Amino acid sequence: MAKKWYGTILAVGALALAASVQAAPPSAAMLANACGGCHGARGVSAGPSMPSLAGQPKAYFIVAMKRFRSGERPSTVMGRLAKGYTDADIEAMAAFFARQKPVPQNGPVDARLVEKGAAIYYKQCKYCHLDNGRLWRQIHQGQDYDKQCRNCHADYGPDTGDETPMIAGQWPKYLKIQMDAFKDGTRKMSKKKAKAMNALSPEDREAVANFYASQTAEVR
Amino acid sequence: MALDRRNFLKLLGAGAASLPLTGHAGDAPPRPGRRVVVIGGGFGGTIAAKYVRMLDPAIEVVLIERNRQHVSCPFSNQVIAGIRQMSDLTIGYDKLAANYGIRILCDEVTAIDPAAREVVTHSGKIGYDRLIISPGIDFRFDEIEGYDPASTPEILPHAWKAGAQTLLLKKQVESMADGGTVIISMPLTPFRCPPGPYERACMIAMYLKKNKPRSKLILLDANPDIVSAGPLFTRAWDTYYKDIIEYLPAKRVTRVDARTKTLFVEGVEGIQGDVVNFVPPQRAGAIAVSSGLVGADRNWCPVKVSTFESTIHNNIHVIGDAAVAGAMPKAGYSANAQAKVCAMNVVALMNGRETMDFAGINVCYSAITEEEDISVAAVYKVAQGNIVAVHDSGGMSPIDFSAARLEHVYAESWLKNILTEMST
Incomplete structure (x- = not known):
């Protein structure tokens, strides 16, 4: 009798334990939602120095996070945070943000700088950052990656062969911070990018930032 | 007065009754009888209310907050120093209510009846299927x-x-x-x-x-x-x-x-x-204490990991400063992250779906001069049945202040984004 009673307790205990641990691992949405405090809900940023993640190509997000994690891409907070995520977490978040509808920044841009930035863009940026910095999908298909793409993608995606980041519609302040980081060497860049970037004065960089910021992001 | 749907609309006033019931949350009007009540319109409560509506537009959400506006504690030290205006820190609830079809009740909760699943306010009673409270702190005077x-x-x-x-x-x-x-x-x-x-x-x-x-x-x-x-x-x-x-x-x-x-x-x-x-010295907001939601320490609310459901009263979830959330600090960003996970799991429970383990982060900036900030940050997940900081992640800004000027710029966007997420 005593033995039977003991068995019942064990069974009930096991059930209770099963109920308390029965939870699925975090979903992509749960992982990505946590970023919203800084990057805005669904990755649509309302903060001028914080990039929007909504609609950013999956491959670009993955490379950025992994390079934050390794320290290869300099950062303030992102390196510390990226270390908390596995490759699978990063891929899940990347897929989540790639699915979100991009929304262009809604701050003011300087019309004179936009015009100046446009001229610079058409002269030196458009060969890699196609379509005014919007996403591109089909344009490179069928091209020989080594011949056609490596020069542009050397600073971020040579291994993946994937898209350049979506910079159309990003906050100008964020773009300026990143261009300054390329220029002063804290962020690495390809030879081709260096050639274009090193030709730009601080005001040129401000102008290019305003140009990209004035563009709408492509809705996929 | 039991607050059924009709009385509640009356209580909100004619203007509020014409609020759209749904925003981008979806087209299905909330079904009467599936109601989440949220107490507290701060960093936790606003986000919990919003995410429940986002995830299941068929659930009615009532957010009860005694103030017409919320003033952020984060960045308020800069107001004391005279380098920031209170208006930078102040949000209202109108857009949130309109965008997500959340009913905002400007009232004070005087009691919670866990057995009857009712919240008592100065103006009446409101029934709930699940209650999420984010009452912040009060003081042990x-x-x-x-x-x-x-x-x-x-x-x-x-x-x-x-x-x-x-x-x-x-x-x-x-x-x-x-x-x-x-x-x-x-x-x-x-x-x-x-x-x-x-x-x-x-x-x-x-x-x-x-x-x-x-x-x-x-x-x-x-x-x-x-x-x-x-x-x-x-x-x-x-x-x-x-x-x-x-x-x-x-x-x-x-x-x-x-x-x-x-x-x-x-x-x-x-x-x-x-x-x-x-x-x-501090403890959970008064309503958590008077409702018997605090644990043996008589100060803070013990909750189940991931669902944030009280270990004392069923169907009541506690988030933010008031909750004991493992290794997470009592911070606005923590409350934001907890609110999202809590909302996901509340919606799962109300739809008979499996809940998910907690995942979230916390990022806190502190100003050290007018142009420099430092930060602490961490990633949190569940291990051994508790919320822990992921090993070898997170930490502080570099000790030489080499990032402080840039962090000051990013801190500004932290504030803008987190308040925008709460208020729109």
Whole structure:
């Protein structure tokens, strides 16, 4: 009798334990939602120095996070945070943000700088950052990656062969911070990018930032 | 009066009744009889309400908040220092309500009846299927001899809830004569915003250095050491405020005399200041305490990991500062992250789906000068049945302040994004 009673307790205990641990691992949405405090809900940023993640190509997000994690891409907070995520977490978040509808920044841009930035863009940026910095999908298909793409993608995606980041519609302040980081060497860049970037004065960089910021992001 | 749907609409007033029932949450109107009530319109409550509606538009959400606007505690130390306006920190609820079809009830909750699943407010009762409370903190005034909850904070402001108290402390610091002494007194942990006291010391010292350079600031910390980002704050004080800030650890104040602005520390004589920013020991917001949601410590609310459901009362979820959330600090960003996970799991439970393990982050910025910020950040997941910081992740800003100017710029966007997420 005593033995039977003991068995019942064990069974009930096991059930209770099963109920308390029965939870699925975090979903992509749960992982990505946590970023919203800084990057805005669904990755649509309302903060001028914080990039929007909504609609950013999956491959670009993955490379950025992994390079934050390794320290290869300099950062303030992102390196510390990226270390908390596995490759699978990063891929899940990347897929989540790639699915979100991009929304262009809604701050003011300087019309004179936009015009100046446009001229610079058409002269030196458009060969890699196609379509005014919007996403591109089909344009490179069928091209020989080594011949056609490596020069542009050397600073971020040579291994993946994937898209350049979506910079159309990003906050100008964020773009300026990143261009300054390329220029002063804290962020690495390809030879081709260096050639274009090193030709730009601080005001040129401000102008290019305003140009990209004035563009709408492509809705996929 | 039992608050059925019709009465509730009446209570909200004719204008509110015409609010759209759904926003981008979807087209299905909420089904009566599936209702989540959220108490508290701060960093946790607004987000919980929004995400429940986003995830399941068929659930009706009522957000009860006693104030018409919310004033952010994060960044309020900059208001005291005169480098930020209160309007930067203030949000309303109209857009959130309209965009997501959340019913906002400006009222105070006086009781929760877990058995009847009802919330009692000044204007009536509201039933719920699940209740999410994010009541923030209140103070344990009764542990401080000589502290009168009504009159003492008007003389010795705590300014640990943003709003009138923030402006009172600012006014006192501004009215103080050059050569005066400001005292900040902090209780033992846990308290809201672990880096807050040390940031406040920086911000007030910055103001004094510029405007009243012969003045002093004494930080009486009940804790044996700086609670958050110690090496960074120590360096900031040494670098910028060496002649102003005096940090005194292990100084727990047990008695106050508001008339003479004197604090009494165990084993030490009374310490008098010209401005005394006395922050009393804390506990979960009053409604959590009076509803029996606090645990054996009588101060904070024990919750189940991931669902944030109270371990004391079923169907009541506690998030934010009031909850015991493993390794997470009591911070606005923590509340934001917890609210999202709680909302996901509340919606799962109400739809008979499997819940998910917690995943989230916390990022806190602290201003050290007018142009420099430092940060603490961490990623949290579930391990061994508790919320823990992921090994080898997170941490503090570089000790040499090499990132401080950039972090100041990013901090500004933190504020903008988190308040936008709460209010739109």
